[in-house]
Amino acid sequence: xxxxxxxxxxIEEDSRISVFDHGFLFGDSVYEVVATHExxxxxxxxxxxxxxxxxxxxxxxxxxxxxxxxxxxxxxxEAAGNRESYIRVVVTRGVGDIDIDPSSCLxxxxxxxxxxxxxxxxxxxxxxxxxxxxxxxxxxxxxxxPGIKTGNYLNNVLAIMEANKLGAKDAxxxxxxxxxxECTTSNIFLVQGERILTPSLDCGILPGITRNKxxxxxxxxxxxxxEGQWPPETLEKIDEIxxxxxxxxxxxxxxxxxxxxxxxxxxxxxxxxxxxYDEYVQNIHQA
Ligand code: PDD
Numbered sequence: 451x452x453x454x455x456x457x458x459x460x461i462e463e464d465s466r467i468s469v470f471d472h473g474f475l476f477g478d479s480v481y482e483v484v485a486t487h488e489x490x491x492x493x494x495x496x497x498x499x500x501x502x503x504x505x506x507x508x509x510x511x512x513x514x515x516x517x518x519x520x521x522x523x524x525x526x527x528e529a530a531g532n533r534e535s536y537i538r539v540v541v542t543r544g545v546g547d548i549d550i551d552p553s554s555c556l557x558x559x560x561x562x563x564x565x566x567x568x569x570x571x572x573x574x575x576x577x578x579x580x581x582x583x584x585x586x587x588x589x590x591x592x593x594x595x596p597g598i599k600t601g602n603y604l605n606n607v608l609a610i611m612e613a614n615k616l617g618a619k620d621a622x623x624x625x626x627x628x629x630x631x632e633c634t635t636s637n638i639f640l641v642q643g644e645r646i647l648t649p650s651l652d653c654g655i656l657p658g659i660t661r662n663k664x665x666x667x668x669x670x671x672x673x674x675x676x677e678g679q680w681p682p683e684t685l686e687k688i689d690e691i692x693x694x695x696x697x698x699x700x701x702x703x704x705x706x707x708x709x710x711x712x713x714x715x716x717x718x719x720x721x722x723x724x725x726x727y728d729e730y731v732q733n734i735h736q737a
Contacts, residue, residue, distance in 0.1 A: 451530075451531065451532050451533065451566045453530065453564070453565045454526050454530040454563075454564045455562070455563055455564075456525070456526040456560075456561070456562035457559070457560075458559060458560050458561075459522060461525065461529050465561065467542070467559060467561070468545045470546060470547075471542050471543070471545050471559060472542060472543035472544065472545075472546055472555050473543060473544075473601055474542075475548065476602075477600065477602030477603075477604065478508070478542065478543040478552060478555075478601070478602075479541060479543060479600065479602075480501060480504035480505050480510065480540075480598070480599055480600055480601065481501075481504075481538060481539060481540040481541070481599060481601050482497040482498070482500060482501045482504075482538070482539045483536070483537070483538050483635075483696050484497045484523070484537040484538075484539065484696065485534075485536070485537070485696050485697060486527070486534050486535045486537065486567065487534070487731050487732070487734050487735065488534075488735065489527060489532060489533065489535055490527075490735060491523055491527070491537060492731060492734050493659045493663070494520065494523070495516075496659045496662075497539070497659060498516045498519055498520070499516075500599060500659070501519075501539060501541070501599075503598070504599045504600065505541060507595065507597070507598035507600075508598060508600060510541065510543060510558060511558070512541055512558060512560070513557065513558060513560075514560065519539065519562075522562055523537060523539070523562060523564075526562050526564045527564055529564075530564040530565075530566075532564070532566045532567065533566070533567075534566070534567035535564050535566065535567050536563070536564070536565045536567045536568070536697070537562065537564055538562070538565075539560070539561075539562050539563075540559075540560070540561045540562075540563075540601065541558050541559070541560050541561075542558060542561075542601070543555045543558060544558045544559050545557070545559070570698060570701070574698075574701055575702065575716070575724065576716070577704060577715070577716075578701070578702035578703055578704025578705070578711075578714075578715065578716050579618075579620065579701060579702070579704070580617065580618045580619055580703075580704070580706075580708070581621070581622050581633065581693070581703045581705070581706055582612070582616040582617075582618035582620075582621055582622065582706070582707055582708075583621075583622045583624070583682060583706065583707055584609050584612040584613055584621040584622065584623060585612065586609040586612055586621070586623060587605075587623060587624055587625065587626050588605065588624065588625050588626075588631040588632065588654055589654065590625070590626045590654065591625075591654040595654065596631065596632070596654045596655055597651065597654070597655070597656060605623075606621075606623075606635065609621035609623050609634050610634045613634075616707075616708075618705075618707075620635075620636065620693065620703075621633060621634050622706075624682060625653050625654045628681060628682070629653050629679045629680060629681060630653070630680045630681070630684065630685075631649055631653050631654055631655050632649065632655040632656065632658075633693050635695055635697070635698075636658070636693040636694055636695035636698050636701070637649075637655060637656070637660070637661040637693065638691065638692075638693050638694075639661075639664070639675070639691065639693070639694065639723075640680070640685070640688045640690075640691055641688065641689050641690035641691070641692075641717060642684075642687060642688055642689060643689065644673075645676060646673055646675045646676065646719065647675070647676050647677075647678065647684065648661065648676070649678070649679070650677035650678050650679060651677070652679075653679055658694055658695060660694040660695055660696055660699065660700070660727070661694050663727065663730065664694050664700065664723055664726075664727060665677075667726045667727060668726070671722070671726060673719065673723075685706060688711060688712075689711075689712040689717055689719075690711060690716070690717030690718075690719055690720045691703035691704075691706065692716075692720040692723060694727075699724070699728070699731075700723050700724040700727045700728075702716035702724070704716060
């Protein structure tokens, strides 16, 4: 089991990036986090498509095609030889002048991290986690569209710091117009009786790949998900909450702002979605 870094196609144990890289200086980069099943990447095509969209969203030309990424990820996974891996793909604007204008950056840097995967403690799934609705707002779409997965996560860093101070594991953020958006690295779903609600993409959220799969699986199993703009008052009439993300998968939220959600235990709809998602991933390479 080991950590390997693929730096522009060269696999190393560790790498150094220039202090003149605009990814470091200005957060001028895009990235993806990919999970594995049986140490093969899952939903890789969707992640590489989102990476390409993110790059387009910040006018960054990636010097490689999708196939190159697939091959480099495979090589790096093989070199690391883990049971399961955490894959992080970062494309930065590259090295340039110390100047906000990126026109001096001639070549993006591509870094692929492959590390041993660490599971979240089982407690998070059996008991659920505590989330806080924080005062930090999600970035406005018109400023830095949360639909673009950039390396500029300071908004979310501040939000999770605020949540931690409140004794919560994650932060739920509102949009500048006051609607529920998402957590710092996950999307959110609310269960109200038979209804499942989730913020729509136009609220200013990342189009989560897990979110998308959950919406599909839920509707295939008679649980249609309603996407919309939900004000924070919606949270007062909620029976269950769960969050979704590549690393967290489907994780129950059983406490919100220090108060129990429903009976304070993962609810039946959440458990059903957790099971459907796990079963889907277990069978993913047979599909
Ligand atoms: N984060 N919202 C935000 C802000 C995210 O950063 C992520 C993913 C998600 C969930 O998206 P997906 O289901 O495609 O992972 C939602 C990754 C895991 C991260 O940055 O670590």
